[in-house]
Amino acid sequence: MALDKNTILGLAEHLETAELQAHDVTKITDEYPDMDWADAYAIQDEIRRRKEARGQKTVGLKCGLTSFAKMKQMGVDVPVFGFVSDYMSRPEGAAIAVKELIHPKVEAEICVVTKAPLRGPGCHVGAVMAAIDFVLPGVEVIDSRYRDFKFDLKSVIADNTSASRFVVGGRARNVEDVDLRTLGVVMEKNGKIVAMAAGAAVLGHPAAAVAALANHLGARGQEIPAGSFIMTGGVTEAIAVQAGDHIAVRFQDLGTVSLRFA
């Protein structure tokens, strides 16, 4: 760790305030170029602690920057991990209020719920497949708190990987009834196709993203508990949205998830 405790607490407050007041900030590595990975996750952990202390429940874990399209779009090369809280969840078909957000983008996400704990190191696709209870489709609304959505990995980790809103819906399926790699995803904005891909875009296999999360947590003495909801990361690049936009994401075998922005 390169930052002291007070700096970590201050940066967590700074970033969470930007989230809650929907205003952007400059990326924190500009001011703290020496911060390390442990600092970045410590800031994110403090944001989680602040939310839980206010009674907001942590309801899921997210993998980010797991697809080649996303890595290329954001100019980075390793995945990041974050969490989602109860107040970020919206029902299917919901209108998402853009005035509560800075510059939202949507992502199509293949999501899983586990039935057994997963603990790294050494977690792999096979272990993840055995631990998945069911698969379901989701759409994540990301909203980086950094100006113009420009950041480096440490800054985005501290900012809870741009977590903002999410919608899960469609049809839940048993993992043996779908092929996660060839599962096709078509994203439509206002009735026009804007992106498409297949599950293999996510680290070759969406379960590999869950394994990477388990190994990341394992290195910190933590595990993915049974019953966890996990978003495996945007399959395509993220698409910017504004008030009036309607998004529908069609997932092969898993139905459609739609939402609108108001």
Ligand code: OOG
């Ligand atoms: C970071 C979060 C990325 C994903 O699914 O790749 C993410 C960002 O691009 O702002 O959630």
Ligand code: MG
């Ligand atoms: Mg995402």
